Amino acid sequence: MPAPPGSTPPPAAVVALPGGRDYAVHFDPLAELARHLREAGLRGPRALVVTDETVGPLYLDAVRAALGGAGWDVEALAVPAGEASKSVGQWSGVLDWALRLGVDRQTPVLALGGGVVGDLAGFAAATLLRGLPLVHLPTTVIAQVDSAIGGKTGVNHATGKNLVGAFYQPRFVLADPATLQTLPDRELRSGLAEVVKHALIADAALVERLERDWDQLLDRDEAVLGRVVRDAAAVKVGVVAADEFETGDRALLNFGHTFGHAVEREAGYGALTHGEAVALGMRAAVHLSASLASGRVAGVLPAPFDRADALVARLAPPALDAAVSDDALTDAMQTDKKRTSRGLRFVVLDDVGRARLAEDVPADAIAAAWRYARGE
Numbered sequence: 001m002p003a004p005p006g007s008t009p010p011p012a013a014v015v016a017l018p019g020g021r022d023y024a025v026h027f028d029p030l031a032e033l034a035r036h037l038r039e040a041g042l043r044g045p046r047a048l049v050v051t052d053e054t055v056g057p058l059y060l061d062a063v064r065a066a067l068g069g070a071g072w073d074v075e076a077l078a079v080p081a082g083e084a085s086k087s088v089g090q091w092s093g094v095l096d097w098a099l100r101l102g103v104d105r106q107t108p109v110l111a112l113g114g115g116v117v118g119d120l121a122g123f124a125a126a127t128l129l130r131g132l133p134l135v136h137l138p139t140t141v142i143a144q145v146d147s148a149i150g151g152k153t154g155v156n157h158a159t160g161k162n163l164v165g166a167f168y169q170p171r172f173v174l175a176d177p178a179t180l181q182t183l184p185d186r187e188l189r190s191g192l193a194e195v196v197k198h199a200l201i202a203d204a205a206l207v208e209r210l211e212r213d214w215d216q217l218l219d220r221d222e223a224v225l226g227r228v229v230r231d232a233a234a235v236k237v238g239v240v241a242a243d244e245f246e247t248g249d250r251a252l253l254n255f256g257h258t259f260g261h262a263v264e265r266e267a268g269y270g271a272l273t274h275g276e277a278v279a280l281g282m283r284a285a286v287h288l289s290a291s292l293a294s295g296r297v298a299g300v301l302p303a304p305f306d307r308a309d310a311l312v313a314r315l316a317p318p319a320l321d322a323a324v325s326d327d328a329l330t331d332a333m334q335t336d337k338k339r340t341s342r343g344l345r346f347v348v349l350d351d352v353g354r355a356r357l358a359e360d361v362p363a364d365a366i367a368a369a370w371r372y373a374r375g376e
């Protein structure tokens with residue numbers, strides 16, 4: 001039943017956390033931002049917007065218009081677009097900017113953009129004055145289904161991906177579905193990598209819909225894309241609510257990332273998008289899943305891994321750089337945060353829609369997974 005005129009629609013999802021820290025994930029126009037800030041108890045009057053040089057020109061005016069009329073005083077900073085901005089240097093630059101403006105603990109930080117901006121601005125919010133209120137305004141698929149939800153903030157380090165950061169939850173997430181219509185095709189496909197990941201680890205029904213509706217997704221059919229994004233976000237909401245600090249099943253969200261993060265590091269941050277690296281990583285992880293289930297795998301993968309592989313293949317991951325050796329990639333995995341004193345842990349599939357952690361993985365299975373990801 002539609003909501004009566006003038007009433008506030010319910011949030012699409014609530015991330016349930018202890019200590020009164022529940023927060024909503026709204027799928028609503030950016031024009032509703034002032035109302036959501038008010039309802040979250042944030043009054044300013046100053047707000048800091050961190051964005052990037054691609055998203056800022058597209059949506060900063062909408063944010064200013066939404067807030068200006070409600071008496072907010074908006075300060076904005078745009079960092080260069082791309083993974084290279086997830087650096088200790090850019091984080092320090094955001095701190096310098098905010099502190100020069102004279103922020104106080106009531107000043108919200110609004111992260112307007114994709115995963116890079118969210119992680120960078122989130123880590124700045126976590127560390128400024130030991131914590132400023134954080135609001136995510138995700139404008140990409142990857143951010144709307146994944147990175148804006150769950151409180152992982154941080155930057156990359158030369159030794160590995162996301163090695164400097166903090167768990168710091170936002171006060172709410174406001175995802176405007178219309179922003180997905182301006183995404184470059186490459187970014188759309190990159191975001192779909194995390195959608196595929198959520199489906200493969202936890203939602204077999206979503207796998208089926210992705211298989212059926214893939215072309216409409218790439219065409220950005222509003223209804224199809226909107227539903228898929230909400231369902232993929234719901235997977236993330238459920239996982240985070242069950243394991244906020246990744247002491248258990250939250251690690252399953254790292255499917256494809258142990259391989260993918262190594263690819264990103266060895267390619268040089270920014271050479272590939274995060275989603276492209278994750279797509280390559282999922283190819284390797286699906287092969288590893290098949291090897292662990294059935295021993296040595298030659299040629300076509302056995303069921304159900306062939307099905308998972310076919311879905312990952314729709315992401316059309318780029319080729320792995322031939323100049324980067326498998327040994328270099330395997331070395332780069334050693335900084336993975338899931339590692340324990342017993343060694344690396346990988347996320348593998350038991351079935352389509354069901355994943356688990358695997359330890360004591362033989363080196364030859366890892367090597368075979370890299371070769372498969374290279375198409376050998």
Ligand SMILES: O=C(O)C(=O)C[C@@H](O)[C@H](O)[C@H](O)COP(=O)(O)O
Pocket residue numbers: 146149150152161162194246250251253254257337
């Ligand atoms: O939120 C999580 O938990 C995730 O693992 C989501 C991932 O898709 C995300 O890319 C995350 O940053 C993974 O990297 P991590 O090694 O920093 O956990």
